[in-house]
Amino acid sequence: MxxxxxxxxxxxxxxxxxxxxxxxxxxxxxxxxxxxxxxxxxxxxxxxxxxxxxxxxxxxxxxxxxxxxxxxxxxxxxxxxxxxxxxxxxxxxxxxxxxxxxxxxxxxQQVQASHSPRDNGTFTVSLNLTDDMGSVLALNAMVITEDMAKDVEKRFLENPQQLYQKVLDVLLAPEEEEIETKD
Missing domain, CATH: 1.10.10.10 (Winged helix-like DNA-binding domain superfamily/Winged helix DNA-binding domain)
Structure with missing residues (x-):
């Protein structure tokens, strides 16, 4: 045929x-x-x-x-x-x-997100980013509703590098200089 x-x-x-x-x-x-x-x-x-x-x-x-x-x-x-x-x-x-x-x-495999309910009715969102060497970012965050948890997961899965970069930006930002006040 x-x-x-x-x-x-x-x-x-x-x-x-x-x-x-x-x-x-x-x-x-x-x-x-x-x-x-x-x-x-x-x-x-x-x-x-x-x-x-x-x-x-x-x-x-x-x-x-x-x-x-x-x-x-x-x-x-x-x-x-x-x-x-x-x-x-x-x-x-x-x-x-x-x-x-x-x-x-x-x-x-390198980008994973999940959520689970907590005893008080809120949810824990777990976000994980790995590479060939191991964990790059592991973050657990509490959110109020399951819809929020799903939204956080979706956004993370769409662009995990953005969250990683923003977390580093906050953690590595220079400390603000204290302003001295005169009495």
Whole structure:
């Protein structure tokens, strides 16, 4: 069967899935893997699901307790051996998409925000910013309502560097000179 796109059969689709998962920096959910696989117009959802299930069954991929997919050593070996059979243009698109996905996942790991209720009805918002060396900023703040907590989380997740810079600006600002008063 000839169809549009470069991926023409299930074997090529399995190789594409292995190619993608071999380049990911961490386990990913089904939906993300499906999105990354859509780099070719010939990909069919049901065929993708069937191939993914078969790759798990044959132990090329594993699914963890959180339903995240990870490539196995067997999958890595087979991907490495067969990657050159995938069309170059498909590999280039995959590499670009996977690189962006890895960046996004890294940022999500480095920037975290959550909130929890307190006994008095207020909420504690926890904001954390890390890098490769460890914690950069860890801040717990009390807010009055859950809506405020959600707003603080949203703003922090959108621009964590801004909060970090403002906190440093306040902490590193020169002390104001005391004004002497004469009696």
């Amino acid at each position: 000839n169809r549009p796109g470069f991926i023409q059969d299930q074997l090529e689709l399995k190789l594409l899935i292995l190619y993608i998962t071999a380049r990911l920096s961490q386990p990913i959910p089904y939906e993300t893997l499906w999105d990354l696989t859509l780099c070719d117009t010939a990909i069919d959802y049901f065929e993708f699901t069937e191939c993914l299930t078969d790759l798990v069954r044959t132990e090329h991929l594993i699914i963890d307790i959180d339903d995240l997919y990870t490539i196995t050593e067997k999958g890595l070996r087979n991907s490495k051996i067969c990657q050159s059979t995938l069309p170059y243009s498909v590999r280039v698109r995959c590499d670009t998409n996977v690189k962006a996905c890895n960046r996004r996942m890294s940022l999500e």
